[in-house]
Amino acid sequence: MSDQALIPGWEVVIGLEVHAELATVTKMFSSALNRFGGEPNTNIDPVSLGLPGSLPVLNEKAVELAIRVGLALECVIQPSVFSRKNYFYPDMPKDFQISQYDLPINGVGSLELPDGRRIGIERAHLEEDTGKSTHVGGGGRIHEAGHSLIDYNRAGVPLIEIVSAPDMRCAEDARAYVSELRAILVAIGASDGKMEEGSMRVDCNVSVRREGTAGLGTRCEVKNINSLRSLGRAIEYEARRQVDLIESGDEVEQQTRHWNEDDGRTHKLRSKEEAYDYRYFPEPDLVPVEPSDEWIAEVRAALPMLPRERRRRLADAAGVEPSDTALTVERGMDDLAVDAIAAGADAARVLVHIANNLADGVGKLTAAPFAALVAMETGGDLTATQAKSVLADLVASGGDPATHASTHGFEAMDTSELEALVDRLIADHPDDWAGFVGGDDKERKKKAGFFVGQVMKATRGQADGRIVNELLARRSAEA
Amino acid sequence: MSVRSTAAAVRAGERSALSVVEEHLAAIDAHEDEIHAFNLVLADESLARAEELDRRIADGGDPGPLAGVPVALKDNLCTRGIDTTCGSRILEGWRPPYDATAVERLAEAGAVVIGKTNCDEFAMGSSTENSAFGPTLNPLDTSRVPGGSSGGSAAAVAAGFAPLALGSDTGGSIRQPAALCGTVGVKPTYGRVSRYGLVAFGSSLDQIGPFAATVEDAALLLEVIGGHDPRDSTSIPEASPDLLGVLGQGVEGLRIGIITELMGGPDRAASVEGIADDVRARVEQAAEALATAGATVEHASVPSTIYGLSAYYLIAPAEASSNLARFDGVRFGLRVDGDTAPEMNTATRTAGFGDEVKRRIMLGTYALSAGYYDAYYGRSQKVRTLIQRDFARAYETFDLLLSPTAPTTAFPVGERTDDPMMMYLADVCTIPSNLAGHPSMSVPFGTGDDGLPVGVQVLAPALDEATMFRAAAVLEGAAP
Numbered sequence: 014m015s016d017q018a019l020i021p022g023w024e025v026v027i028g029l030e031v032h033a034e035l036a037t038v039t040k041m042f043s044s045a046l047n048r049f050g051g052e053p054n055t056n057i058d059p060v061s062l063g064l065p066g067s068l069p070v071l072n073e074k075a076v077e078l079a080i081r082v083g084l085a086l087e088c089v090i091q092p093s094v095f096s097r098k099n100y101f102y103p104d105m106p107k108d109f110q111i112s113q114y115d116l117p118i119n120g121v122g123s124l125e126l127p128d129g130r131r132i133g134i135e136r137a138h139l140e141e142d143t144g145k146s147t148h149v150g151g152g153g154r155i156h157e158a159g160h161s162l163i164d165y166n167r168a169g170v171p172l173i174e175i176v177s178a179p180d181m182r183c184a185e186d187a188r189a190y191v192s193e194l195r196a197i198l199v200a201i202g203a204s205d206g207k208m209e210e211g212s213m214r215v216d217c218n219v220s221v222r223r224e225g226t227a228g229l230g231t232r233c234e235v236k237n238i239n240s241l242r243s244l245g246r247a248i249e250y251e252a253r254r255q256v257d258l259i260e261s262g263d264e265v266e267q268q269t270r271h272w273n274e275d276d277g278r279t280h281k282l283r284s285k286e287e288a289y290d291y292r293y294f295p296e297p298d299l300v301p302v303e304p305s306d307e308w309i310a311e312v313r314a315a316l317p318m319l320p321r322e323r324r325r326r327l328a329d330a331a332g333v334e335p336s337d338t339a340l341t342v343e344r345g346m347d348d349l350a351v352d353a354i355a356a357g358a359d360a361a362r363v364l365v366h367i368a369n370n371l372a373d374g375v376g377k378l379t380a381a382p383f384a385a386l387v388a389m390e391t392g393g394d395l396t397a398t399q400a401k402s403v404l405a406d407l408v409a410s411g412g413d414p415a416t417h418a419s420t421h422g423f424e425a426m427d428t429s430e431l432e433a434l435v436d437r438l439i440a441d442h443p444d445d446w447a448g449f450v451g452g453d454d455k456e457r458k459k460k461a462g463f464f465v466g467q468v469m470k471a472t473r474g475q476a477d478g479r480i481v482n483e484l485l486a487r488r489s490a491e492a
Numbered sequence: 493m494s495v496r497s498t499a500a501a502v503r504a505g506e507r508s509a510l511s512v513v514e515e516h517l518a519a520i521d522a523h524e525d526e527i528h529a530f531n532l533v534l535a536d537e538s539l540a541r542a543e544e545l546d547r548r549i550a551d552g553g554d555p556g557p558l559a560g561v562p563v564a565l566k567d568n569l570c571t572r573g574i575d576t577t578c579g580s581r582i583l584e585g586w587r588p589p590y591d592a593t594a595v596e597r598l599a600e601a602g603a604v605v606i607g608k609t610n611c612d613e614f615a616m617g618s619s620t621e622n623s624a625f626g627p628t629l630n631p632l633d634t635s636r637v638p639g640g641s642s643g644g645s646a647a648a649v650a651a652g653f654a655p656l657a658l659g660s661d662t663g664g665s666i667r668q669p670a671a672l673c674g675t676v677g678v679k680p681t682y683g684r685v686s687r688y689g690l691v692a693f694g695s696s697l698d699q700i701g702p703f704a705a706t707v708e709d710a711a712l713l714l715e716v717i718g719g720h721d722p723r724d725s726t727s728i729p730e731a732s733p734d735l736l737g738v739l740g741q742g743v744e745g746l747r748i749g750i751i752t753e754l755m756g757g758p759d760r761a762a763s764v765e766g767i768a769d770d771v772r773a774r775v776e777q778a779a780e781a782l783a784t785a786g787a788t789v790e791h792a793s794v795p796s797t798i799y800g801l802s803a804y805y806l807i808a809p810a811e812a813s814s815n816l817a818r819f820d821g822v823r824f825g826l827r828v829d830g831d832t833a834p835e836m837n838t839a840t841r842t843a844g845f846g847d848e849v850k851r852r853i854m855l856g857t858y859a860l861s862a863g864y865y866d867a868y869y870g871r872s873q874k875v876r877t878l879i880q881r882d883f884a885r886a887y888e889t890f891d892l893l894l895s896p897t898a899p900t901t902a903f904p905v906g907e908r909t910d911d912p913m914m915m916y917l918a919d920v921c922t923i924p925s926n927l928a929g930h931p932s933m934s935v936p937f938g939t940g941d942d943g944l945p946v947g948v949q950v951l952a953p954a955l956d957e958a959t960m961f962r963a964a965a966v967l968e969g970a971a972p
Contacts (some may be wrong), residue, residue, distance in 0.1 A: 108817030292860035
């Protein structure tokens, strides 16, 4: 909610419609392959081209993946019906899209953000994707193009459309929602969630209202959002545009708008009056989908752990809040963390290492040597700096932390050696020492930093900063 | 000679498939010019196919129950590599890359596809006058229509061009032309025959079915094409029914009801209008024949059938308006250029579709429009439910129902082309079975005052084609 005060006096209301391509082998209603890339018009058959006489047959795997999504989002899973959404478009082979309309497979549910807040889900329904047009000539714009080419490889690829409630209040909320949704879809194997390849697409409904008012303002739907970054930018632009309209005495018109990444603005595509009449009616070529309780139970039993469950598990193991474990879970390192903590490692150090030193992945690092390393560190055998270096060795080549430490010559320094060194430094720098002994907190901290730095310099980083600080404190008390 | 005995002779090597095909091609040569039953006669292909079958038989093979039997296919059934026009300019020159399931099953049974038959454009019509390629005429009287929309298939069988034909029936398009041409025509239970490869008109109503000269031939053909197909989600998961085995079982003890609402007449105020007296008289005579054969025959009421026509002319066009959207000039068939994609779509559809198709697309689009959906499409679905309920109630008392197939005998060419409502009334008796999804069939039973054939319609509950065929066989034997 960090952006809440973005436009003082105004509240932004955001609802998202996310389309995700389901990770099936074949298309929604035919045996043509569901595969990204590939030569245009190679993954096609009579059904995906909408040839006369062809009929759709529902892909059971797509239904199973939709049920997984429904379970992961805690939706009501219900008997559903496919409908035809009728409109003419060259890349839509039948000139209607088979979609679920008034009876979606997944009804209301919710998504839990890493900070624990819940965003309502209104529905998550199945539908088929369209083909892809490329406009040749005229800079790629449809109205100026010399001709258009159509690739039907994507036509008929199964999609799940997940519609949120208008529960988000700022761009950061929307980004967090999409990130979490993507993590869930990937975790349950429903989709690869690649926004850049278009396998996950976000349409965004934005409206604004004066702070403290309850009703919803007139919304605009923003399309063509291709990344989390554009999502945030588009929301901020669109909210600002609507507020400016109202503050200058105009009204917001209900529109579908197009986000332009280049100029950073949204542009009107069509108004409510120009909206299509889709003439939905039940698809007579398909029968209703009525998943049995047994099937739903089987899918539930086979469901892998969800991100929120992973966060909670690690939080319980580490004794922290679930929101503190979000990064670890996002990096897919929570199993490692949980196992290392179970092997006795200090939880805080484990999470710090993951946050600061494992951004590029775990490589050959496994839980047991990780736990051993953390134990050496907390036991004073390695300094933080040395531990970081050994950790990098474990990532690169695996093995045992003690071996790596001795290869580097990281021997824990004898405390008596350190005491001698500290005493010598105190003698060499009487002014600094006086500052440490007699200064206020700030001065004391500064001087402690100075002495620790000197010790590190003299020992080439082998000393343990924590022990140095203890020695300084002891000498100061004796002084 | 029955189809069964022809196939038996071919399978036994007593007669060549080639001679059977040649005989029918000769009949086509002699009379097709007067009738125009076909959009395409596959002379070379059928001769080559016959020779192939004969070779297989000579090698000891058995091509199956329709070995060497010519079959004419309505031109809305997809045939791989062979023009499939639906009687429309918009599909002229299109060759499907696949066979319809029914066509595949014919091939597996050893049949020979002899040609693609003319029909009303996209199966929309009751006289085959709406074909873009000119009308088909009734072989029994070429001043009359053969009925429609499968008029070419009915005429092909009536003219002896092929012993068997396939048609499609959305509101009567097999049964009504069968009645007008004096052949047997069957609309199976919805889902009995796969619709895969049938170019859709009204998807929730369409069924493929047989035309034949006799009830037995029709039974054999339905056995071959019926049965579950995983490529059609609405296909019934059951094997094809045994029909040949029950044909001789008679109707002793069956309870048969004459549908009051479809009989007309001055004393039946609750009936549909337009049932001709000579037709009604033949249906009553047929009922007596069934009673004589041991059935109990009474009048039966299926009250909501009188609303069938109105509901049908909303539901079928609504589905058609969506089914026919894909004829947009983008991927197949006709393309008339335009400056933009929408202009190209419009130009193509304007040039490619005939008036009746355009009329129904507009009707259906309107019926589904925002603000009108409930009043039209929604309401007609309720009527459909009522009709299903009324039939269910009637079948608590009766095993089968009886009615005229068509209100009149074959009407003169051109009589109704300017009066769509009159044309639509030709299907008033056949539509209720489509709305209910039930099987029904037309059996020739004597003639009307004009000497042209009258068809009696036998209706059965869902999946009970077997009992329906038993009564049909009795009627065939008793026909005047």
